[in-house]
Amino acid sequence: MSKYWSHITKRIEPYVPGEQPRSTSVIKLNTNENPYPPSPKVLDAIRQHINEDLKLYPSPTADDLKQAIAKYFNVNEKQVFVGNGSDEVLAFSFLAFFNPGRDILFPDITYSFYPVYANLYGLNYREISLTEDFTIPVEQFYDAPGGVIFPNPNAPTGIALTLESIERILKHNREKVVIVDEAYIDFGGDTAVSLIPKYENLLIIQTLSKSRSLAGMRIGFALGNEQLIEGLERIKNSFNSYTLDRLSLAAGKVAIEDVDYFNETREKIMATRERVAKELKNLSFHVLDSKANFLFIRHDTVPSKHIYEKLKEQGIYVRYFKKMRIDQFIRVTIGTETEMDSFIQAVKSIVQN
Template identity: 50%
Template structure:
């Protein structure tokens, strides 16, 4: 506690991102980054932006990028909001749509841990709803009176860190049962195997879908995220953004993201490669005695039947391989492992075989 801090700062529990150490020969499988680089066309577009124009402020509305996103998902440009990474988009959602007098936000007990962090930052009351024993989300938990009274419901689909996905019909049931509740589907990983709820936007004006360029478009370093929903919801977010930072996306980010979303061939090629590597990785992990949850994401969530997860993560680290371990109730025996290239996955499996050989 410092005498200079605002009163509530001492009570904050900041989100802890996966580490980014600078070690040679490091295999980073801890933050769900894409093992393939961004689209070469995105790199070219960003390089072409490196000139005198950088003395000017970027387009505060990111109109060219929003227009392309709108065309890609067949929505109106007024239904698209962009921000500095989907984390910033999420922050504006908690601040601008979820903070309602006498109402709370519902979220699964196991999900992206930034959601409760934003609740604490913006003083949004929230309740966590336990996932079922098998980590599936029970629709009935989100279609009852408590859900109807909530200001918001938020979940990731596929969920993080489990990788498990809901069907469109299940999402539609949740949005339909709670017409006065903002239902946010965080689709950071949707391109790796789930169906996007964007197609439901016509039916539900309370539904907001959040995407990122950090995963399937491999632009985590540029920080670009977006939300799609009814004009009313998007206008709410724009009001918050223009009261916070009018220029969340710099010129390079706007140019790079625009080129990346246009390059559908590269997008399809790389995400399919990751999906294929994931399927092989699941088999290999199972062969080594891991239980692996069904994943629709670019990571797997796995528990070894014998070896302790903390020790496994530490032993992998010794071999310069980082995976994510959350020392949290219910999931403290699981490791979240990002799917890399086939070569990355092989290196991981060789290391694991070596470690497990040693512990057995």
């Protein structure tokens, strides 16, 4: 604590991201990155932008990237907001749409950055307990005092809500913003984009970090009614005129446009996920039904913390959350086939000893 810190700085409890080990020999299944490289077209596009124009500011409005996103989702360009990773887009959204004194609702087991944002801005929130089987109890999100946010699929469970459930939440919160955080939507869930014309209170947030293999470039975006997007622009333009650099703008555009590569890699990941889930079940793991690029698993007899530590000793990083109800689980990002073979082998030797 320093006497120079503001009340806010003293109050907050910062988020702690998963480890980024420096060693390249580890198998990194701990931060839900994509195991496949970015599209070769994306790497080419970046190369083409390495020139003296880097001395100039990027476009403050990021029109080219917004246009590509709008075209892909068949929405209007004014329904698109872009930011420095979906984390920044989320941070802006909390400030843009939520007011202190009125509880925001989100699940008790979810992306652990949500309470951090709320604390940063002095916003109140209420955590809604997931059901016994770790699904979102839809009715409990009705008539939220301040607004709603949840990931679909949820993290770290990987379980997805149906569009019909999401629509019920939207219908019962017409006066409040409902944020659907679709960071993992491309691995099997149904995006809520089709609901935008019907629900002006719907904000969808996505990222290029997962399904487009661009975690290293920090590109996130939001889709929603023009009024909501304008609100985000107001906040962004009161914070930083240029949140995406020239190379991220170039990379993002081509990543969205290269649909074939995107489909090919995400399908590979989904296939690997199903294969690994089956093998884990054969090893007496309880495996939640995941529509994300990770699996949330618990062994019948061996404690998760033990598995987590033993795996780490062998250079395999997974994520363990020391938190009530989920401290018996580990979250395992889906890697390449080869990486998952090593993972399965390692896990087998741990649980069978």
